[in-house]
Amino acid sequence: MIAYDPPNEPYSFPSKKNRTGIFKDIFKKLEPLTGDQYIFNNYPFARAIKLFDAGKVDIEPGINPAWRQHTFEKGIYSIVFERSIEVVVFVPGKKIKVRGPDDLAGKAVGMVRGYSYPRFDKAFHSGEIKRMDNLSETLLLEQLLAKRVNQVFVNLRTIQYEMQSRPEFRQFEVGDVVSAVDVMMRFHPSKEKALHRLNKGLKN
Template identity: 40%
Template sequence: MRPTLAFPTPTRITRLRLAFVCGLLLAGQLNLSTLRAETIRVGFYNAPPLMIQAKHQGIYHDLLQKIAQITGDTFKIEYYSTARLQRQFEEGKIDLEPGVNPQWRQASLHPGIYSIPFAALEQVVLFRPGTAFSILGPNSLKGRSVGTIRGYTYPGFTTSLRQGEIERIDVTDEPQLLRLLDSGRINQVFVDRVVQRYWAQQHPRFYRYPTSRTLNRVDVMLRLRPSLTHALPRINQAISLLQSQGVISQLFAHYLR
């Protein structure tokens, strides 16, 4: 009687890795540098639920973990203020910045290279109750103060902010922006809709805080130093796999139940 051979059932991660390698083969992008796993230094800033410093988790944190499970790379994450994070990238002290659109870094001396988009973010204005008004464009906010994140770019409002037609009240991260609004020190803040939804979920009183229409919708990507050009095919392939399996949508849904 011949012995029965038992083979382990492939795990979800194993199947993803097989699909990953097959995808690179089909794309003609399989070579040693493409598959060589590396330690990649990542800069985060505190912006729940995208990046949650207190818990070392968040949508972007989980996304990088999923990518690492496929590519074998190790992502070493450090938190900074937004402005310092950008300096760290410029100086080559970090290799990757998540959730960035190229138009936000046009003025950078080292714009970097970008992955394929993995999500889109919508910018809105969040108001204190009883202070909302229609925002049609920059003119709607002229002469007003708006809460902002230091180092952030706000497409469509950049010129008015730079010229002082709209006064920036800068803070270092989204939780400080929330406290600024909640304390009544300011009546409106720029915020991503995903952040606004998370705030309301964590603090139900914020369901009473009205939001403007969507002012801007942009694709977000991973921004990498050019020294990681060789790693871009495997990272893009991993993002494509995660998107096709609905994993990235699930990550957002997990934090925005």
């Protein structure tokens, strides 16, 4: 099972912090319901995708199918268990209204490498908006703190957690929602039977 390295808190935490994170908590509760054991391994994003494509890892938690439409192995998906809301976050004094790509034209926007924002992807590909990739949402907020970019796309739950945990992040201005989609557990097709068990567990 995939846990990203570096992690995105509070969904997963570095092992040195001795915390499980939202995803590990969910699967811990699912184990007695499904009879399966779920083992997390930490991988950088690009390697995790390649391992999933090769069938060497079985589950990627918290995914919307649109985010993996360009991968070799599309995977099969569980029932919806959560809604992922992504927002644009600004350095102080730089907040603007973001209704769509035109509002960010000519600007650089930080986001996690490999993350997809369908409403904005055309503008990224054309260069209308400059995409600045980083390895995790926490690192994006560090960039924002250093004013290397004026705005980043991050998960709403993540920015709320980080602002609560780190006082220096409380100066940031949270703007509009840029994406709101249902998320599921992405399974390798070879584990279809385990997916059926997990779906029953999620319903409980």
